[in-house]
Amino acid sequence: MPRTTIVAGNWKMNLDRARARELAAAVAARRGEAAGVELVLCPPAVYLETVGATLAGAKSDVGLGAQNMLDKPSGAFTGEVAPPMLVDVGCRYVILGHSERRTLFGETDAAVNAKAKAALAAGLVPIVCVGETLAEREAGKTAAVVTTQVQDSLAGLSPTDLEKVVVAYEPVWAIGTGKVATPEQAQEVHALIRGLLAHLASPAVAAQVRIQYGGSVKPDNAASLAAQPDIDGALVGGASLKADDFLGIAKAFA
Numbered sequence: 001m002p003r004t005t006i007v008a009g010n011w012k013m014n015l016d017r018a019r020a021r022e023l024a025a026a027v028a029a030r031r032g033e034a035a036g037v038e039l040v041l042c043p044p045a046v047y048l049e050t051v052g053a054t055l056a057g058a059k060s061d062v063g064l065g066a067q068n069m070l071d072k073p074s075g076a077f078t079g080e081v082a083p084p085m086l087v088d089v090g091c092r093y094v095i096l097g098h099s100e101r102r103t104l105f106g107e108t109d110a111a112v113n114a115k116a117k118a119a120l121a122a123g124l125v126p127i128v129c130v131g132e133t134l135a136e137r138e139a140g141k142t143a144a145v146v147t148t149q150v151q152d153s154l155a156g157l158s159p160t161d162l163e164k165v166v167v168a169y170e171p172v173w174a175i176g177t178g179k180v181a182t183p184e185q186a187q188e189v190h191a192l193i194r195g196l197l198a199h200l201a202s203p204a205v206a207a208q209v210r211i212q213y214g215g216s217v218k219p220d221n222a223a224s225l226a227a228q229p230d231i232d233g234a235l236v237g238g239a240s241l242k243a244d245d246f247l248g249i250a251k252a253f254a
C-alpha cells in the first residue's frame, strides 16, 4: 500500500484563542484542497480543546495533535500534561522530541523514547523529530547524529508500534531560518532513516512509516520536497500559521 502523506502544522507558542479558532476553521473549510493528505493541527496545549471543538463542529477529518507531553499517566508533575489527557480532549497525535524541546528543555533521546512508548500505549500517534545542527552537518556528522537519534528515540518499539510512528526529519539549521534543505539533502537523510527503520523492524515496516521533512517548508519549496521518494509529508512551523500557506504546502503532497 502506498503511504498516505501527512502534513502537520506546529503552531508552537503562537496565536490566541480567537485566532486559533479562526485558523482551525479556515483549514477545516478548505481541507478539500489537499484531498487525500492526512492533515494535523498542533496548537498550544491550552487551545487544544478549542481547536478540537472547531474541527469537530466543522465535521472535519483534520486531526488534532499536541506539541509535547510527559510519559506518565498522572501524578505530581507540576506543569506537565499526561497522554490520557491529550486523548481526552480529542488528540490523535503528539509531536515528540522537537529540536526546541531538545535544545531549550534538555530532552534526551531516552526521554523521547519513554514518551514515544507512552504515547503509543495511550493510542496516540507520535511524531518523533530528529535532525542535526549546522555544526554537526559541517563536521560531516549528519548521518551519525541522525542514526543515534532514530535508534535511541525508537528503541524497543514493537514492529506494530513502529509502523504507526511518524518520523520528522528536521535539520536544526533549517528550522525558522528560511534556509530549507535541498530536496537532495533531505532525501538522502530520509533514505537513511528508512534504512534504519528496516533494521529496527523489517523492510516491510520501514516501507509503511511516514517520514516528514521539516524546516522552512513553504508553498514554493514544498513541491520539490514532495517529489522525493522518501519524503512523505511535512512538519510545518511558521507557514502553518496562515491557512493559505499551510494548504498550499499540503496541496503539494496530494
Ligand code: PGA
Pocket: 010, 170, 174, 175, 176, 177, 178, 214, 215, 216, 217, 235, 236, 237, 238, 239
Ligand atoms: P519552520 O519550523 O517551518 O518555521 O522552519 C518547523 C518546525 O519547527 O517544526
